[in-house]
């Protein structure tokens with residue numbers, strides 16, 4: 001799994017960080033998403049996919065086919 005985020009789309013809603021804080025956090029200045037890891041451990045797969053679906057601005061892209 002590989003994650004990318006589009007900070008230009010992010011509206012700082014913070015749902016991703018609330019859903020899986022091990023992977024997403026919000027920048028302290030603008031509240032926009034910051035990726036803590038791009039290739040999360042397998043046990044976080046479900047939570048990361050949930051965050052992708054919850055993001056209101058479609059700023060999170062998850063490539064599940066990536067190793």
Ligand code: SF4
Pocket residue numbers: 005009010011012013014015016017024026031032033054055056057058059060
């Ligand atoms: S849920 Fe989406 S809009 Fe909200 S902080 Fe995360 S990436 Fe940005």
